[in-house]
Amino acid sequence: MIANLLGRLAFEPFAKALPQMGDTERAALEAGTVGFEGQLFGGKPDFDRLLAMPPNRLTAEEQAFLDGDVRELIAMLDDFAIDEARDLPPAVWQFLRERRFFGMIIPREHGGLGFGHFAHAAVVTRIASVNVAVAVTVMVPNSLGPAELLLHYGTDAQKRHYLPRLADGRDLPCFGLTSPYAGSDAASIPDTGVLTEREIDGKRVRGFVVNFDKRYITLAPVATVVGLAFQAVDPSKPEGQQQLDITCALIPVPTPGLQIGRRHRPMDSAFMNGPIRGEDVFVPMDWIIGGEPQVGQGWRMLMECLAAGRAISLPALGAAMQQGALYVMTGYGRIREQFGLPISRFEAIAGLIARTAADLYATDAARRYTAAALDAGERPSVASAILKVQLTEAGRRAVTTGMDVLGGKGIISGPSNLLGVAYRHAPIAITVEGANLLSRALIIFGQGAVRCHPHVMDEMAAVQAKDEDALGKALLAHAGHVMRNLGASLFGAGLKGRVPTGLEKEARLIARVSAKYALTADLAMGLLGGKLKRMELLSARLGDVLSHLYLAACSVWRFKAEADEAMLPFARAAIRFQLEAAATVLHDLHANLPSGVLRALSPLLLHGTGHLAPLRDRDLVALSEALRTQPALVARLCPDFAPPATGGLRDLADALRLADALGDEVPELNRAVRRTNSLQAAAARSRDPEAALAYLRAADKVIQVDDFPAEPRSDSR
Incomplete structure (x- = not known):
């Protein structure tokens, strides 16, 4: 009765408050699954559930590949020479094909290596610690592209033909999505394919005549098969029904009308990247990924695959940049002396080293936890966006900090330079596969508010179904959720679940900040409704707090999974820094809420977050000194770093x-x-x-x- 009455009263204003959403946006929001980040969003983290995720494991074959093939590849790489040549040596290209580096995600029955997500990430990270161009060349065929799409949606005939060829490198793939006039708004690509028929070898063949202009396409200049996203159109349908939506196809190279081979030079890097253009390219229905039943399903396909792929490749590059930078800072800090002391003993440098180490512990914890979730069958779309942003930003931060420590040594180009190439490459990972600016402002919180909130999706579904009773029930549950988080914010949040000894206080702080975040998110959504989608500075802050909470929680999991007591000071530091950042953002967020009443209440609602026991200077110096005097600690923080043969x-x-x-x-x-x-x-x-x-x-x-x-x-x- 109460629910029905509430639903009737709230239906119209609630329907107006919800942001308008198109089909492509809905597909992006509904892609993937929700993991522990959902509990953090809801203000009720259960650490038993977090710690139930098993630790990362490599099979015997995966470990042998890392110890053998990857090590052999790294010995072939000269970072400076590859950078100067702007291409990989022919012997490296051949080695990558022969050892099936391009087929890591392809199952063994199709000729690939059949590796899990953690192994895939470990391979890319280790290669990237030596040479980013080779890592990018390896990661693209194993990330969002033809192989991933074929595995999930391809026809049996497409799988039989392409997967073995992609696995052994006979075919090199690229995927064309971005257009000059559709970058961040990728769903609005103007490239069109008009449904028609053509006579081929005496038979009438259905297909699309496609015109397209794509750019920033990695591996395009050397690709032998092009994955392509275009807007499918059927002019034979009535007006208003002709748009069939985004469709994905595979186009062999060469194909009449396809122009490919020129290069872009992203920060002058050596990996292959370039434009793809097509004029009246005929794409038979057999070339559509999944065949005719998948026409118009391309955006859903891309979003579902991206939910997993975004958590692997670019975060691996970020992790490699961090590990390489920390290795350089600690190592150079021991070797280089000024004023009669190793420079790492000076507090100004020691503080930078300690913060980088704590940052690395947290970000790599999140990367490893998410890889474990992927290997367990989850597809955490919000967490993967968090990883992409946080790991690439941390990589850039670490390399920039490392350049500060190196001083003049860092800015002189040549084979002896320790971080110069990585410094130049850092903006690439920030920009691609969903620019961080977009991901922070729109994806992490925008998708999180729908997928991670325990009640918002039920409310949206009730409005869409025009079910007033269901809406009333969802709103009552939502009200109870708000009141619980209000109580936890005012009087303290309890610790749910058992955590490793030594991290109890940090876990309680995570629970406290999580409850305050959940309350703040509800206040922002309730106050602003659909306008919050356009208030990107606020939504970015909401996404940042969730990100910091996720990294902090994953640090608890990592310490439990690794059971390494020597890492306890670094785990504590990692969590404290993330919580300090989360609290700072929360205060900024409240200061910018467009409500004087809420701003007045902020000191009460945010009580206990003004000073989350951040590390003192002496703690930072102690962490850096431990790294200086115990090289084994550096090795534990940088397990994927492997020095090359030269340089x-x-x-x-x-x-x-x-x-x-x-x-x-x-x-x-x-x-x-x-x-x-x-x-x-x-x-x-x-x-x-x-x-x-x-x-x-x-x-x-x-x-x-x-x-x-x-x-x-x-x-x-």
């Missing part, structure tokens, strides 16, 4: 290995070099002169930078 990173790894062998004698050797200004004289005083000289020469090689012959000067007079 500056190899030099740094060699110097650190030799320093570890000498132990506590290194400081005295460095002082002796300053006194004598001679490597040989300094080494002669060592208990092992040969080892000492090897170290000093290696350290000197790390400190030096490259120079090149002067270019001829033109006479400007």
Whole structure:
């Protein structure tokens, strides 16, 4: 009775308050599944459920591939030479094909490696720690593209033909979605295909005549099969019914009318990227992914696949940038001395190193947890968007911080440069596969508000079905949800579930901030309704808080999964930094709510978030000192980093290995070099002169930078 009355009274104003939503937007919102991020959004995190997710596991075959094939590939890579050549060496291209790097996600029965998501991510991360261009070349065929789409939606004939060829590299794929006039608004692509028939080999064949203009397409210049998204049109249908919606097809290269092969140069990187254009390209119905029944289903297909793929490839690049930067900062910080001390002992640098390490612990925890969820069969679309944004931003942050630590060493190009190429590449991951600006402002909270909230989707479904009774029941449940979070915000949120010893206080803080976030999200949605969709600064903040909570919670899971007591200080620091960031954003959010009443109530609603016990300076210095004196801790934080066979990173790894062998004698050797200004004289005083000289020469090689012959000067007079 009450529910029915409430539904009747609320139906019209609630229907007006809900944002208008087209079919393509609805498909994006409904894609994927909801995991622990839903509990954080609802303000009721159950840590037993979080910790029930099993740890990451590699099969024997996956581990052997990482230890063998990937290591062999890395030994072939020269980052500077590849960057200068703007292409991979022919031997590397051949190796990638022969060892089926392009078929990691393709099942064994189709000729692929059949790897899980965690193994796929580990391979990309390890390659990217040495060379981003090779990592991108490997990740694209294994990410959103023809293979993924064929596996889920292809016809049996398409799978039989293409999957073995994609697995062994006989076919190299690319996928064309972005157009010059449809970038972030990818669903509005203007490329059209008109349904028609043509006579081919004496038979009438149904298909589409497609005209398209695509750009920013990775692997396009070398692709032998092009995945294409276009707007399908059937002119034979009545007016208003001719648009069949986005459709995905596979086009072999060459095909009449298809123009392919020119290159873009994203930040002058060596990986292949370029435009694709087509004029009156005939696409038979057999080339439509899934055949004629899948015409018009392309956007749903893309969104469902992206829910998984977005959590793997670009986050792997971000993780590689972070691990590489931390390795460089800690290693160079030990080797390089100023004022008679290793530079990592100066607090200004120690603080940067500690924050980077804590950042890496949290982001890699989220990456690993989400990979475990994917391997368990989930498709966490909101979490994958969080990962894409947070990992790529953290990668950029880490590399920029590393450049600050390197100083002049970091800005001189050449084989000895430790982070220069990664620094130049960092904006690429930020920009592609859903620009972070868009993902923060629209996707994480926009999709999260519908998918993660325990009642909003029920309310929307009731309005769409014009079911007043169902709407009333959903609203009553929603009201109870708000009151529970109001109570938890005012009087404290209890801890649900058991957490690892040493992280109890941090878990309680996560629960507290989660309840305050859930209340804030409901207040914002209730106050602003559909207008919140257009208030992108507010919705971005709401998405950021959820992101920080997710990274903090995943850090609890990681510590439990790894059971490594030595990592407890880093787990605590990671959680504290994420919660501090979440609280800061919450305060900014409340300060910008368009309601004087709510702003006045904010101190009460946000009580207890003003100072979430952030780390003190002495804590940061202690973390950095632990990394300086215990290299094993760096290895645990950077398990995917592998130095290449040549170049500056190899030099740094060699110097650190030799320093570890000498132990506590290194400081005295460095002082002796300053006194004598001679490597040989300094080494002669060592208990092992040969080892000492090897170290000093290696350290000197790390400190030096490259120079090149002067270019001829033109006479400007």
